[in-house]
Amino acid sequence: xxxxxxxxxxxxxLLISSVASANLTIEITRGSDQALPIGVVPFAGNExxxxxxAQIVQDDLERSGFFAPLERNAMFDRPSQADDVEFGTWxxxxxxxxxxxxxxxxxxxxxxxxDLVDISGQRTMISETVTASANDLRGAAHYISDQIFEAITDxxxxxxTRIAYVTAQGVGDNMQFxxxxxxxxxxxxxxxxxxxxxxxxxxxSPDGRKLAYVSFETGKASIYIQDVSSGQRxxxxxxxxxxxxxTxSPDGRRIAMSLSKDGQPEIYVxxxxxxxxxxxxxxxxxxxxxxxSPDGRxxxxxSDRSGGPQIYQYSMGSGETNRLTFTGNYNARARYSPxxxxxxxxxxxxxxxxxxxxxxxxxxxxxxxxxxxDESPSVAPNGTMVIFATQQGSxxxxxxxxADGRSSFRLPAAQGDVRDPAWSPFLN
Numbered sequence: 001x002x003x004x005x006x007x008x009x010x011x012x013x014l015l016i017s018s019v020a021s022a023n024l025t026i027e028i029t030r031g032s033d034q035a036l037p038i039g040v041v042p043f044a045g046n047e048x049x050x051x052x053x054a055q056i057v058q059d060d061l062e063r064s065g066f067f068a069p070l071e072r073n074a075m076f077d078r079p080s081q082a083d084d085v086e087f088g089t090w091x092x093x094x095x096x097x098x099x100x101x102x103x104x105x106x107x108x109x110x111x112x113x114x115d116l117v118d119i120s121g122q123r124t125m126i127s128e129t130v131t132a133s134a135n136d137l138r139g140a141a142h143y144i145s146d147q148i149f150e151a152i153t154d155x156x157x158x159x160x161t162r163i164a165y166v167t168a169q170g171v172g173d174n175m176q177f178x179x180x181x182x183x184x185x186x187x188x189x190x191x192x193x194x195x196x197x198x199x200x201x202x203x204x205s206p207d208g209r210k211l212a213y214v215s216f217e218t219g220k221a222s223i224y225i226q227d228v229s230s231g232q233r234x235x236x237x238x239x240x241x242x243x244x245x246x247t248x249s250p251d252g253r254r255i256a257m258s259l260s261k262d263g264q265p266e267i268y269v270x271x272x273x274x275x276x277x278x279x280x281x282x283x284x285x286x287x288x289x290x291x292x293s294p295d296g297r298x299x300x301x302x303s304d305r306s307g308g309p310q311i312y313q314y315s316m317g318s319g320e321t322n323r324l325t326f327t328g329n330y331n332a333r334a335r336y337s338p339x340x341x342x343x344x345x346x347x348x349x350x351x352x353x354x355x356x357x358x359x360x361x362x363x364x365x366x367x368x369x370x371x372x373x374d375e376s377p378s379v380a381p382n383g384t385m386v387i388f389a390t391q392q393g394s395x396x397x398x399x400x401x402x403a404d405g406r407s408s409f410r411l412p413a414a415q416g417d418v419r420d421p422a423w424s425p426f427l428n
Contacts, residue, residue, distance in 0.1 A: 024186025
């Protein structure tokens with residue numbers, strides 16, 4: 001029991017912080033030298049809108065690491081539709097793609113027309129009109145970003161997805177914990193839960209409608225499932241000891257978790273409908289932090305059965321367990337890429353704890369992040385970025401790094417710490 005107490009104490013200490021605002025702001029920390037030059041012209045008619053749609057689109061594209069937007073003060077021509085684009089003008093500015101648009105109010109909402117123009121090929125790639133309610137201009141802008149991103153990269157955009165994260169406010173016995181969801185850019189945050197006891201390990205259901213998480217509100221760790229929109233929730237587990245690290249199966253019918261009800265923490269799978277519980281691992285070591293493969297046939301988990309934390313893979317069909325990581329003496333909290341070809345994890349190097357990627361075919365491990373106190377990686381549903389918690393000075397912040405390690409950005413709160421990020425699946 002002393003080992004289990006140390007595990008929970010470590011997790012709780014990660015949450016101790018003070019935070020004044022749950023909205024996060026973006027700071028680009030590293031850009032890719034292979035980013036494509038693009039121009040996003042301010043939309044005609046944008047002056048009367050409560051949001052600068054073109055700026056949101058530009059920020060989305062820059063944050064992805066795939067694009068290097070042209071500064072607005074360098075634009076000496078500002079067309080609003082594809083027919084008005086002078087290709088020679090934009091070629092002289094080394095712009096490869098151009099986004100132009102127009103906005104107008106229609107009753108209680110807005111109509112946004114946008115064109116994506118290939119300057120090199122002198123052709124229009126997209127010409128579309130989007131309608132948006134008065135309070136969802138940011139959502140419409142993220143949709144436009146998604147369309148542009150996919151048209152150019154042939155990868156589905158993830159700007160319309162969301163992130164969940166945990167905050168804490170106060171000190172000592174006056175702590176207040178919060179579970180929040182926000183847009184992928186950290187804006188439009190909404191509180192899902194507040195508690196005077198720690199909240200940990202949020203995990204999205206495959207349809208993006210529910211969150212599973214750990215709460216200590218009853219005085220001990222329990223796993224809850226909560227509908228994000230309605231707030232309705234149920235207690236999934238409340239066994240003695242550790243109830244931790246919930247993660248949903250791809251079909252949404254099961255949740256894998258770490259439980260210590262039979263001794264040391266082991267991996268179990270809960271059938272949500274009938275509440276049946278299957279024990280997956282049988283070990284005298286600590287087994288925790290499960291993660292489903294995209295096809296639902298395998299589970300990753302962290303175990304110290306080899307003497308230190310390493311990543312193992314359990315086959316749901318054969319019941320076989322194989323060790324996956326061998327580089328270094330600490331590898332933990334692994335997550336599959338959406339295509340199931342890589343895993344992203346926390347690796348301890350000579351510099352500290354960093355986000356790393358390992359190919360499942362070949363086993364080569366590559367460190368992606370430049371920070372040194374990273375934890376809790378979560379992969380974007382299109383596999384292009386990994387969001388994680390890290391330390392900036394004395395504060396905990398969220399950061400993200402591209403899957404190739406070439407670009408990164410930071411999502412700090414106005415004050416205090418933010419922890420335990422979870423990137424949602426695609427929402428439609």
